[in-house]
Amino acid sequence: MSFLAVSKVSKSFGGPPIVDAVDLSVERGAFFALLGPSGCGKTTLLRMIAGFETPDSGTITIDGQVMNAVPPNLRPTNMVFQSYAIFPHLNVFDNIAYGLRKLRLPGDELRRRVEAMLATVRLEGLGGRGADQLSGGQRQRVALARALVREPKVLLLDEPLGALDKRLRETMQIELRAIQRKVGITFLLVTHDQEEALSLSDRVAVMSGGKILQVAFPRELYERPNCREVADFIGEINFFHATVKEMTDGGVTVNAGLLGIVTLPSANVAPGIAPGDHILLAIRPEHIRVGSQGVAGEIVTATFLGERSHFHVKIAGRTEPVAVSGQPPSGNAVTLVFPPEKLIAVPAGD
Amino acid sequence: MKNRTLLIYACFYLAFLYLPVLVLPLFSFNNSAFIAFPLNGFTTRWYAALADSALQNALVNSLKVGIATALLSTLLGLLAAKAVTHYRLKGRNAALGLISLPLFIPDIVLGISLLLLVGTIGLPLSLAAVVLGHLLICVPFSLAVLIARFEGFDCNLEEASADLGEDGWMTFWRVTFPLMLPGIVASLLLTFITSFDEFLVAYFLSGTQATLPVYIWSQLRFPARLPMVLALGTIILAVSVVLVVLAEKLRNQGVKKPMVGA
Numbered sequence: 001m002s003f004l005a006v007s008k009v010s011k012s013f014g015g016p017p018i019v020d021a022v023d024l025s026v027e028r029g030a031f032f033a034l035l036g037p038s039g040c041g042k043t044t045l046l047r048m049i050a051g052f053e054t055p056d057s058g059t060i061t062i063d064g065q066v067m068n069a070v071p072p073n074l075r076p077t078n079m080v081f082q083s084y085a086i087f088p089h090l091n092v093f094d095n096i097a098y099g100l101r102k103l104r105l106p107g108d109e110l111r112r113r114v115e116a117m118l119a120t121v122r123l124e125g126l127g128g129r130g131a132d133q134l135s136g137g138q139r140q141r142v143a144l145a146r147a148l149v150r151e152p153k154v155l156l157l158d159e160p161l162g163a164l165d166k167r168l169r170e171t172m173q174i175e176l177r178a179i180q181r182k183v184g185i186t187f188l189l190v191t192h193d194q195e196e197a198l199s200l201s202d203r204v205a206v207m208s209g210g211k212i213l214q215v216a217f218p219r220e221l222y223e224r225p226n227c228r229e230v231a232d233f234i235g236e237i238n239f240f241h242a243t244v245k246e247m248t249d250g251g252v253t254v255n256a257g258l259l260g261i262v263t264l265p266s267a268n269v270a271p272g273i274a275p276g277d278h279i280l281l282a283i284r285p286e287h288i289r290v291g292s293q294g295v296a297g298e299i300v301t302a303t304f305l306g307e308r309s310h311f312h313v314k315i316a317g318r319t320e321p322v323a324v325s326g327q328p329p330s331g332n333a334v335t336l337v338f339p340p341e342k343l344i345a346v347p348a349g350d
Numbered sequence: 351m352k353n354r355t356l357l358i359y360a361c362f363y364l365a366f367l368y369l370p371v372l373v374l375p376l377f378s379f380n381n382s383a384f385i386a387f388p389l390n391g392f393t394t395r396w397y398a399a400l401a402d403s404a405l406q407n408a409l410v411n412s413l414k415v416g417i418a419t420a421l422l423s424t425l426l427g428l429l430a431a432k433a434v435t436h437y438r439l440k441g442r443n444a445a446l447g448l449i450s451l452p453l454f455i456p457d458i459v460l461g462i463s464l465l466l467l468v469g470t471i472g473l474p475l476s477l478a479a480v481v482l483g484h485l486l487i488c489v490p491f492s493l494a495v496l497i498a499r500f501e502g503f504d505c506n507l508e509e510a511s512a513d514l515g516e517d518g519w520m521t522f523w524r525v526t527f528p529l530m531l532p533g534i535v536a537s538l539l540l541t542f543i544t545s546f547d548e549f550l551v552a553y554f555l556s557g558t559q560a561t562l563p564v565y566i567w568s569q570l571r572f573p574a575r576l577p578m579v580l581a582l583g584t585i586i587l588a589v590s591v592v593l594v595v596l597a598e599k600l601r602n603q604g605v606k607k608p609m610v611g612a
Contacts (some may be wrong), residue, residue: 074510079513085506089528098524099514149516233382 003028003186004049004154009058011044018044020210021058026154026203028063031180031187033144033197036207037233042190043082045207046156049188051075063153078147079156084139086131086146092118093127099150117149120179137168144176148183157189161196173200191241194234198222206230223285226270228349231282238288238322240281241348247275252345256281258295258317262340269345278348285310285325287342294337302328359599373417374587378580385576398580405582406532408565415477415561419545420483424537426485427492435500450601452486460486461554475557483551488541494601495540499533532600539597543590562586 002025011019019041026032034042047053049060051072060067078099087095096114105113112284118124121141126134134142142148142158160176161169165231179199180187191197197204200220206217206229214226228239242256252265252273259281273279286308297315311328312321313336322336377385381393430449434442452460464483465475473479507529511521527534548565555566566582569575 050513052512071517072509073515073517077513079510081510083504083506085510087507087510087525099516100509102515146510146514190559267597 002026003030003063005059005061006045006049007044007059007061009048009052009055010059011041011048013057015055017210018159019048019055022207022210022212024205024212024215026145026186026188029184031201032201033189033191033201033204034207035191035194035197035204035233038192040207041210042207043158046079046158046188046190047153050077050079050156076153077156078150078152079158080140080143080147081159082158082160083141084163086134086139086142086333088131090131091127092123092129092131092134094140094147095131096127096149098146098201102226106294111212113149117145119144120148120182122175135325136164138146138171139162140172144179148179148185151183152185154186154188157187159191160189162191162193169196176200188328198234208233224268224270225282225345225346227346228280231344231346236285237282238285240280240283240343242281244273244275244279244345247273254279254345256343258315259338262338262343264340264343264345268341268343270347271344273347279345280348282344282346283338283342285323288322288324288326288340289337290324290326290329291335292338294335296333296335297322297331299328299334354608362475366498371587374580375584378577378584380577383534383574383577388434391424395531396577399578400582400585401562402578405562405565408560411556411559411564412478415480415484415552416542416546418481419488420538420542421480423485423488423492424534426489427496427541428534430489430493431500432526435497435503436505446493450490453490456486456551464551465554473556477556477559477561479555479557480552480561481488481545483555484545484548487551488544489542491540492537495537496530496533499530503529526551536597536600539600543593544596546584547590 004024004026006022008025009019009022010017022041024045026123034045036042044053048055049062049067050087051067051070055068065076067075075112087098090098092106093114096117097110100110100113114127115124118127121144123138123141123145126138129138131139131142140163142210144160157176161172164172174194176187177211187201189197189201198221201218203215204221206213206221214221214230221230222234225234225297231237231239240253240256240259242259245253245255245261246344247253247269248268249266251259252269256262262281264281278316295315297313300312300314300321302309302311309328310323310325314321315333315336323338328334376389378396379392379394380389380547381395382390430445433439434446434547439445460483463481464486468475468479503526507525511525512518516524547563549567552561553564560568562582566579569579
């Protein structure tokens with residue numbers, strides 16, 4: 001039984017479903033990311049877990065307890081809001097101590113716990129600061145400390161780094177990961193930033209149109225997307241139309257048009273594909289090699305990026321140029337090699 | 351040249367606005383029962399004459415009505431402002447319009463219709479009736495002040511409080527109320543002053559319990575009492591100005607916008 005279980009949860013606000021029969025299971029102590037474009041329903045799902053929205057159907061269970069009828073103030077969850085929602089009339093110390101009132105701790109015990117939390121988020125000595133005297137990064141840390149100090153069973157983070165600039169975001173990513181390891185609390189992060197999801201979390205669920213498309217380890221998600229949308233959303237990728245000819249234990253043979261007849265390992269084929277299906281073959285730019293035997297093309301644009309270059313190659317019979325990452329040859333003519341073990345087959349989705 | 355013309359215009363404008371008001375304190379210190387120039391020398395005897403039991407009675411009545419009206423209309427305004435700004439309501443604009451409408455109904459019409467209504471439902475003419483009448487006039491003021499305050503209020507703050515374990519009531523006391531406090535005080539001051547100064551509705555509904563403006567009106571029939579009324583008016587004017595300035599100061603003390611980003 002998973003620690004946080006979402007089962008067949010749906011929610012609509014009068015129109016089409018925003019969250020559509022979603023199933024999700026998160027292990028205790030995991031750092032789990034919900035990744036998806038804005039409007040995909042990920043924040044609504046998070047708010048249902050926090051108790052701010054009520055599911056139309058389905059159940060939400062935390063540590064074996066059904067949460068549906070439990071109001072937010074009694075749930076074992078705490079949330080880091082996208083806007084941080086720092087109480088503007090309280091200083092840093094009182095913001096962090098806000099959720100400890102119910103525990104009726106003696107004064108020095110309260111002080112000790114808040115100070116310890118201040119140290120965890122590296123805000124030592126700033127307890128007396130007013131909420132309006134904090135930088136964006138500091139506000140983020142206060143919001144995190146205020147939620148963590150209550151030692152929730154699940155910490156919910158709604159685009160926690162979205163409001164920070166790029167450099168600060170990278171620093172905070174490393175810290176967030178370190179803090180999660182230290183406190184050992186289950187983190188559920190919502191983000192539209194695929195890099196953030198892949199680098200921070202143990203498991204990632206990709207969401208689109210209110211549904212979960214794939215739940216996987218970050219590497220698996222990148223290397224073995226199970227559908228076109230996931231492949232497209234996680235990093236850059238090239239698609240080629242193809243038709244499945246036959247499927248054997250040794251591999252799957254497809255007719256890939258421009259790429260000819262290729263046989264790829266069965267592990268590279270998304271579930272649900274049958275012989276005769278129209279599919280898409282996908283390949284990452286860095287997996288395409290420049291060689292002597294393969295598909296001939298012409299470089300149309302090239303961007304130098306230091307140790308490698310990014311270039312686009314126009315090949316006959318295809319309107320969209322192929323994105324390639326690597327060392328381009330001198331001159332514009334190039335022959336591209338598509339290693340079959342790097343090709344991924346996903347349903348065409350038509 | 352142009353600037354000079356504008357300056358002269360501004361001076362005339364201010365004189366037009368405030369000279370009539372300044373006549374009040376000027377003659378209240380004039381040592382003569384007749385309100386006419388030339389002035390007759392300085393005196394404070396009109397202020398001494400204010401120690402009059404009927405007047406003090408009227409003052410107490412006005413304070414009672416003003417305080418009751420301020421508390422009730424601010425409470426109602428607070429609830430309405432929260433509903434209007436925090437929830438997507440059907441008929442939101444219609445409700446706002448209906449609440450504000452009494453502002454645009456002539457007070458004399460309002461006064462007469464209230465008089466008829468109070469008579470019809472058998473409520474005695476009393477200070478309580480005056481308070482009910484004043485609520486009609488004061489709730490729109492309170493609503494306007496509090497809506498402006500609520501609009502700068504991040505709804506996530508109340509959710510954060512719930513998330514941190516507080517129920518609705520404690521969230522109100524620990525988050526909403528302290529953040530709304532300047533708006534609440536501004537609303538209390540404005541509605542108090544509005545009620546305290548109001549004459550027509552009070553005139554129709556107060557019966558035998560005159561409020562201060564009604565008492566002043568009754569005194570104007572006696573020419574000898576006029577300088578004393580001027581002295582009283584001067585005091586009310588001074589207190590009103592202080593309260594309004596205070597209310598405006600508090601109202602403008604906005605919720606500090608949270609800084610997002612680095």
